[in-house]
Amino acid sequence: MIQGVQIDLISSERLENLTTLEKVRLILEKVMEGNVVVLEKGLTPDEQSFLIETTMREITPDGFAGIEMETYSAGSESSHKSGGLFGGLFGKKESSTAGRLTVIGPANQMKTLKKDKDLISTWVSSK
Amino acid sequence: MSFLLKTKQRFAKLFGGLFKKKQMRIGIYGPPNAGKTTLSNRIVRDWTGDAVGPVSEIPHETRRARRKEGVKISDEKGNSITIDIVDTPGVTTKIDYKEFLEYGMQPDEAVVRAREATEGVAEAMHWLREDIDGVIYMLDSTQDPFVQVNIMLVGIIESRELPVIIVANKNDLPDASPARIKSAFPQHPVISISGLEGNNVDELYEKMIEYFG
Numbered sequence: 001m002i003q004g005v006q007i008d009l010i011s012s013e014r015l016e017n018l019t020t021l022e023k024v025r026l027i028l029e030k031v032m033e034g035n036v037v038v039l040e041k042g043l044t045p046d047e048q049s050f051l052i053e054t055t056m057r058e059i060t061p062d063g064f065a066g067i068e069m070e071t072y073s074a075g076s077e078s079s080h081k082s083g084g085l086f087g088g089l090f091g092k093k094e095s096s097t098a099g100r101l102t103v104i105g106p107a108n109q110m111k112t113l114k115k116d117k118d119l120i121s122t123w124v125s126s127k
Numbered sequence: 128m129s130f131l132l133k134t135k136q137r138f139a140k141l142f143g144g145l146f147k148k149k150q151m152r153i154g155i156y157g158p159p160n161a162g163k164t165t166l167s168n169r170i171v172r173d174w175t176g177d178a179v180g181p182v183s184e185i186p187h188e189t190r191r192a193r194r195k196e197g198v199k200i201s202d203e204k205g206n207s208i209t210i211d212i213v214d215t216p217g218v219t220t221k222i223d224y225k226e227f228l229e230y231g232m233q234p235d236e237a238v239v240r241a242r243e244a245t246e247g248v249a250e251a252m253h254w255l256r257e258d259i260d261g262v263i264y265m266l267d268s269t270q271d272p273f274v275q276v277n278i279m280l281v282g283i284i285e286s287r288e289l290p291v292i293i294v295a296n297k298n299d300l301p302d303a304s305p306a307r308i309k310s311a312f313p314q315h316p317v318i319s320i321s322g323l324e325g326n327n328v329d330e331l332y333e334k335m336i337e338y339f340g
């Protein structure tokens with residue numbers, strides 16, 4: 001078989017129907033196989049917190065070394081939206097706190113070359 | 128804050144000695160090697176005379192959150208706060224034991240350090256979700272602040288609506304750039320200090336009293 005890296009693009013529709021734990025499991029299963037996962041819609045801060053915690057629990061010597069992750073910053077617009085005058089009154093909607101397109105891959109195979117607010121450039125090596 | 132909560136706090140302040148109240152827990156968070164333990168030790172030494180834990184140039188020296196209870200910080204005007212200081216393990220999304228070999232560590236020792244570090248990071252995330260009331264987010268100001276883990280962590284802290292002070296540490300070093308940190312987190316107060324030499328920590332104490340009080 002030709003050498004390469006599998007890339008899994010997961011749609012926001014698929015993500016919306018999953019619980020936090022299911023999302024984190026789905027991402028980590030794929031990344032631990034050596035795949036790069038692209039999420040059409042990013043994770044909420046709470047989901048990110050669980051992703052970091054679960055990633056840590058899966059790390060083994062000479063095995064899985066953790067994840068590399070990049071996302072476009074949600075930008076000041078969304079923090080204004082959620083933290084502004086009405087943020088506290090109406091509560092936050094999931095959609096306003098969730099990040100945007102997100103790339104997650106195995107730490108020992110992936111490296112971010114360049115990241116701007118509108119361009120992420122990553123380099124991925126096959127195993 | 129609700130009226131009831133305010134009244135409760137006022138009572139707690141008045142009868143601080145009588146009631147066993149829950150102290151505000153301030154977590155010191157940030158990437159490995161930012162200087163979290165150095166600052167925790169300084170705060171605790173300045174205000175209680177004790178220390179919190181060991182410091183090292185090797186990342187992931189702190190692998191268990193450590194708490195020092197009842198640290199009272201005051202200013203000249205007579206304002207003060209009493210808080211618990213929680214020194215946490217440096218947060219990252221990846222740990223490879225081979226990194227520690229470069230510091231001359233033996234492989235078996237490095238594997239143990241890596242395992243403890245992963246548990247420590249998981250624990251730090253857990254504390255943040257359950258037990259922390261305010262955060263000092265520490266960054267080494269000689270490093271690029273725009274890395275994903277900082278953006279994520281500050282996002283997580285914001286989503287929990289915790290008060291946060293960003294500390295731009297190591298301002299004693301020539302290539303320190305607190306300005307870069309200020310531009311990365313314009314929505315929060317940024318204080319530039321040297322936890323090692325003590326530059327400007329008084330400003331941090333004042334900000335802590337104002338922000339966490």
Ligand SMILES: Nc1nc2c(ncn2[C@@H]2O[C@H](COP(=O)(O)OP(=O)(O)OP(=O)(O)O)[C@@H](O)[C@H]2O)c(=O)[nH]1
Pocket residue numbers: 158159160161162163164165166181182183184185186187188189190215216217218296297298299300320321322323324
């Ligand atoms: N020049 C300089 N060095 C500092 C300063 N603060 C800490 N350091 C050094 O940075 C290294 C790491 O300091 P620690 O306090 O152990 O950092 P930490 O954030 O607790 O690190 P972990 O526990 O590994 O996450 C040590 O070599 C310290 O002496 C500072 O203000 N200036």
Ligand SMILES: [Mg+2]
Pocket residue numbers: 163164165181182188189215216217
């Ligand atoms: Mg430490």
